[in-house]
Amino acid sequence: MANEKKINYVILGLLSHEPLTGYEIKKKIDQSLRFFWSGSYGSIYPTLDTLEKDGCVEKKEESSGRGKIIYSITERGRMLLKEWLMKPVEKDELRYETLLKLFFGGELGKEGVLTHIQRFEEKIKQELLLFEMYAANLEKVLDEEEHKYYLLTVKFGIESYRAFLNWCEQAKTLLS
Amino acid sequence: MANEKKINYVILGLLSHEPLTGYEIKKKIDQSLRFFWSGSYGSIYPTLDTLEKDGCVEKKEESSGRGKIIYSITERGRMLLKEWLMKPVEKDELRYETLLKLFFGGELGKEGVLTHIQRFEEKIKQELLLFEMYAANLEKVLDEEEHKYYLLTVKFGIESYRAFLNWCEQAKTLLS
């Protein structure tokens, strides 16, 4: 596992919780990590292959049923995951097209800018509701240690999105 | 300008304010857009080329001095920029390695997680100070219309970063 691309660690991290198929890994990413990470089949399946060749994961083909391929993490995989987890973070990146369009608002005009803010606000409100539901569910099962860490990331989403909504109000005032 | 990659519009947007060289475009991105966008020479110079071939920008080579190539936007470029600005936003994306590492905190352990939170907090505090300076400067020159839109994006940064710091406190409490 010479290369350091993050999808390696996303997969190892998810497998460190429980054995999963490629398909299930994709679902976990879309459900639990979607706020701060993404990944496609086109990166997941090939990465599972190389992780197996490098002895970081083991595969087990179901003999009955659909013949699913269930991957689990090896000791070596767990070690490499831990090593990466301890390293300082390299990059936290925000890429908001909304802000890009607002920055060029002089060309777009006030009405157009307000439309973007409106759309943004609605999307954030919806997402926030979901996050608040996740958080409420996680709070109920905090006895399990890992849930604490999931909750941490959900709370990050909640705090951020509340701030975004707060900003929407400010922005509308500033423009009116 | 058949393809829709965003760097096209970043450049057109910056040139809609004033004529610039490729080098200056890079600086503007790093200074004013860095919170929500990025771009490298390897994408800027080739894009300027194709934008010129498509009649969206015009170049003017300085005869004296260093022979800088100064680009300015054409009417066609301005039109295409406006068209894009009016379209709904396609993607607002956050990619925070910090949150990824926290999500796998079960494997890393409490101390490790706290270290990441600490590092994150320090970085955000520094950035926030800068944003607050920018905002203060912009508030002084709000008579110029475009500054309002710059301020909007800076304020987004400020609100977000304050929320992040608030989350850091919550997180530390939750873990202790």
Added chain:
DNA sequence: GAAGTCATGTAATTGGTTACATGATTGA
């Protein structure tokens, strides 16, 4: 005259995504 910045550009690589192909299983 050396270091730093200004300035333009390119080749190789990266870290993916998208779209497609294929087929089994499940539930209405």
Added chain:
DNA sequence: TCAATCATGTAACCAATTACATGACTTC
């Protein structure tokens, strides 16, 4: 039986970044 979902995989593409190469101008 038919749509939806489960499940695996690949080929082509893409929007960049990184690292390098080159050289002029400025400032100490």
